Amino acid sequence: MTPRRRVARVLAPLLLGALALAGWEAAVAAWAIPPYILPGPALVARTMVAEWPGLRDAAWVTLGITAMALAAAVVLGVALAVVFAQSRWIEDALFPYAVVLQVTPVVAIAPLVIIWTRNDVVLALLVCAWIVAFFPILSNTTIGLRAVDRNLEDLFRLSGASRMQTLLRLRLPSALPYFFAGLRVSGGLALIGAVVAEFVAGTGGSASGLAYVILESGYRLQIPKMFAALALVSAIGIAIFLLLGLVAHLALRRWHETAGAGEDP
């Protein structure tokens, strides 16, 4: 990518964002829209600063649950994918249940999860976010473990490679690009899972995240604070997306096309 194109890719969305914010501010002022319907961006920013300690703590809770759920999704998704790759039988037997977990809305499962986790709210949120996040990693990694160059597989056989050697030296590296594609999707889903689960579970008390702030502010008609929390959720989502993109880029840049110029974070 040329330097000019690089600059344009960063500058264009920033410019558009600035224009939109300015237009929003102007519209709120021009039509005198009351802040409990639509606060202007300046008021949201001021609220963000004023309410920062509480918002920061809530953001940490949400980020923590998201990160832990994503980590669990990576560990269990990859582990299960490796099990699937060992035999078609195991995959055929287990895959439908993974799909069931995926297609059942987390909102519908959350109350059950809360009961099963005996009101350990953090654990309940974690389980819900994990359910949402793990499937893309599982399915992508499973495909990746199977998408091995047939000739390379033959070469490993000719060299007398063990199953473990083939897994570690051939299947897992081959699956990396697929895994990272799944990871990017899962990163976003883990955040969505964490927020949705908190809406349903309604943490309250010590460990309340951004979803709780949004709910509470809504009840109290503190719409600027609601917007501030919303902005933080978006910021976390963007940060996760960029971070995972960077990790994938660093891991694959020397050998895989997806890490080429088009994917520069």
Add this chain to the structure above:
Amino acid sequence: MSVAPLVALRGVGKRFASGVRALDGLDLEVGAREFLSLLGPSGCGKSTALRLVAGLAEPSEGRIEWAGGAASRAPGEIGFVFQEPTLMPWASALANAMLPMRLAGVGRAEAEARAAAALAAVGLSGFEHAVPRELSGGMRMRVSIARALATRPRILLMDEPFAALDEITRWKLNDDLLALWAAQRFTVVFVTHSVFESVYLSQRVVAMTARPGRAAGEVRLDEPAPREPGFRTSARYAAQCREVSGLLAAATAEAAP
């Protein structure tokens, strides 16, 4: 054949699960240190024959006999070069060339030294740490050959290795392969659909019939390795190509319905 064959295929047939008969009654003897080409049209079962020799597939009929018994098929005794370079895209040229040795349990230091020597032998000194993406098509094929030779195999099986390369690169690799063969004296079974390539490289060309494939006839060629300069444009080369072409045409006609 005067010398005892290193490997012999006796009445080998291969039928796939789909019902396709790839080979039928293939008899073939490969002498130790021989450079043999298997020549035939696409889909005549040449590659299948090579995979059977390598032990990557089992014959449906007939048998494959090795001079040294089953031990001749041990890992490291057979080098295989595929149609594509078939390198691990995430690994350096050196790591790729080390792979078969590492899989066979050779220590890192020794494998590294042997792989580096093999890369040097194919003219890739200085490219040890390049990944395949950073190499040209010809260089990738060189890595693939280095990987096959690094284990010091007794037999090198090559499945149309240069078919995807441009002519200039192919000629260069032909000469380099002959030089390696002359220096290291391994056995080569070289599968190709190019009359010119088979004549240029081999001591013996076996023409195969179209599917189901079997040996239709052979031509012996005795040229010093490396080939003398100008051999490609010599009258003798042209005459030998004509002879092999005739053999191939007869083999193809024989199988036609």
